[in-house]
Amino acid sequence: MLGNRTFTMVKPEAVANSNTGAILAKIEEAGFRIVAMKKLHLSEERAGKFYAVHSERPFFGELVEYMSSGPIVAVILEKEDAVADFRTLIGATDPSQAEEGTIRKLFAESKAKNAVHGSDSDENAAIESSFFFADLEQF
Ligand code: UDP
Ligand code: MG
Secondary structure, eight states: OTTSEEEEEEOHHHHHTTOHHHHHHHHHHTTOEEEEEEEEOOOHHHHHHHTGGGTTSTTHHHHHHHHTSSOEEEEEEEOTTHHHHHHHHHOOSSGGGSOTTSHHHHHOOSSSSOSEEEOSSHHHHHHHHHHHOTTGGGO
16 A cells, blocks of 8 residues: 555645635546545644654744644545655645645745644654544545
């Protein structure tokens, strides 16, 4: 299965702005299949654990505050070359740098509030998926 799955979150501002459905529609139109999905509200502690790799970065405190500010939708996706193709679909971290038609270009508010997460490697896709879906083997 490695290589065919990635992990995404619809981030708090996109959920609050009722963009979850439109974003999921873009994802499905691009050929991704939804393997598992849940809506939940991360605590600051859980958000900090998810983004632990960024704990030394200057934006870490704001990132944790933002990611725990409201519900997110966590999704495991399946497609050939899932990680790379999903990063292309979402566009650059900063929406002002993102290609036209990408999810971040369409829906992101800022570099911080950028609508969606996308795993950056097969290894991290597996780690991030199991962070949210402990019962992963059933999907
Ligand atoms: N982020 C931020 N400021 C920055 C860089 C990143 O607020 O200068 C936030 C943003 O929400 C981003 C997340 O931290 O999506 C993780 O950063 P990363 O560099 O991994 O970007 P991504 O992989 O999400 O494109
Ligand atoms: Mg990243």
